[in-house]
Amino acid sequence: MRICVPATSANLGPGFDTLGLAISLHNQVSIKPSKFHSVSLKGEGANNPVLKDNNMFIAIFNDFYQNLSNKKRHFRFEFANDIPLSRGLGSSSAVIVSAIASAYAIEGIEIDKDKLLNLALAYESHPDNITPAVMGGFNVATVQDNEVKYIRKNMPKTLKAVVVIPNRPISTQLARKALPFKYSKEDAVFNISHSSLLTAAFMSEDWDTLKLASQDKIHQKYRMKQMPELFDVQKTALKCGALMSTLSGSGSTLFTICLNEDAQRVEKELKNKFPHFKVLTRDFDNDGVTVEY
Numbered sequence: 001m002r003i004c005v006p007a008t009s010a011n012l013g014p015g016f017d018t019l020g021l022a023i024s025l026h027n028q029v030s031i032k033p034s035k036f037h038s039v040s041l042k043g044e045g046a047n048n049p050v051l052k053d054n055n056m057f058i059a060i061f062n063d064f065y066q067n068l069s070n071k072k073r074h075f076r077f078e079f080a081n082d083i084p085l086s087r088g089l090g091s092s093s094a095v096i097v098s099a100i101a102s103a104y105a106i107e108g109i110e111i112d113k114d115k116l117l118n119l120a121l122a123y124e125s126h127p128d129n130i131t132p133a134v135m136g137g138f139n140v141a142t143v144q145d146n147e148v149k150y151i152r153k154n155m156p157k158t159l160k161a162v163v164v165i166p167n168r169p170i171s172t173q174l175a176r177k178a179l180p181f182k183y184s185k186e187d188a189v190f191n192i193s194h195s196s197l198l199t200a201a202f203m204s205e206d207w208d209t210l211k212l213a214s215q216d217k218i219h220q221k222y223r224m225k226q227m228p229e230l231f232d233v234q235k236t237a238l239k240c241g242a243l244m245s246t247l248s249g250s251g252s253t254l255f256t257i258c259l260n261e262d263a264q265r266v267e268k269e270l271k272n273k274f275p276h277f278k279v280l281t282r283d284f285d286n287d288g289v290t291v292e293y
Ligand SMILES: Nc1ncnc2c1ncn2[C@@H]1O[C@H](COP(=O)(O)OP(=O)(O)O)[C@@H](O)[C@H]1O
Pocket: 027, 045, 051, 055, 056, 057, 081, 084, 085, 086, 087, 088, 089, 090, 091, 092, 093, 095, 170, 171, 172, 173, 249, 250, 251
């Protein structure tokens, strides 16, 4: 059985804890019954011993498996990870969502995606990564009475994501603590209006509005100050014709949307100017988490 889950970029500028979309960059795990518990890791995190011995995926999987099954079984877990850890591409959401989906799938119990999303919410309280990780596409999400309420839309094939991934990780938990405790009414109104306009632009495919609408006053500048080169990455991407360029989640990745015909040029320019960062161009993912038996 194989589970595949996409990376996600949350906030999209002003939509703090609300907006997010899925990118075709995936973690895969294949799980087989086995005589002993064993783990193999390829790709991102492969050199991190903590991921082998104290793996968040296995802890969540076991929580659910023990509740769902009355058998005691051991498994072999084979992870192939393309989502970098703590870079703002939703690696923790990917782990949470795929671990829950795996526990249900290995027991042959069908789980609908809305239920999966609400179970994932217990592990990550902001819904902007878990929603696109489960559903794929562009998502607007909020939480009410412990349930995620969301509206989604497929991302078109005419757009690409160009991501610039620094080699320095940023923990989401710490990056959240670094934000101001209070905001002015002006900043709050600025973000409400821009986030609303950005949502309308995605829903109506008005790509020319993305650049203006993706401005933010709530989190980006506070976080990007920790790595000031990111301002330069953002400026370069926009100057080369990107439709928008924002801090991905809590960073450190800078996420850019381009028309297909501009993506190669933007990627080349970013690679030339920031050779010490990893630059990738990807399609968007409209499937969310998938299970293959
Ligand atoms: N492939 C993985 N396997 C196990 N745990 C993971 C994996 N990817 C991420 N994690 C866990 O999630 C944490 C990173 O989450 P977070 O700081 O929210 O960053 P991100 O922006 O990537 O979601 C890691 O420190 C690790 O505990």
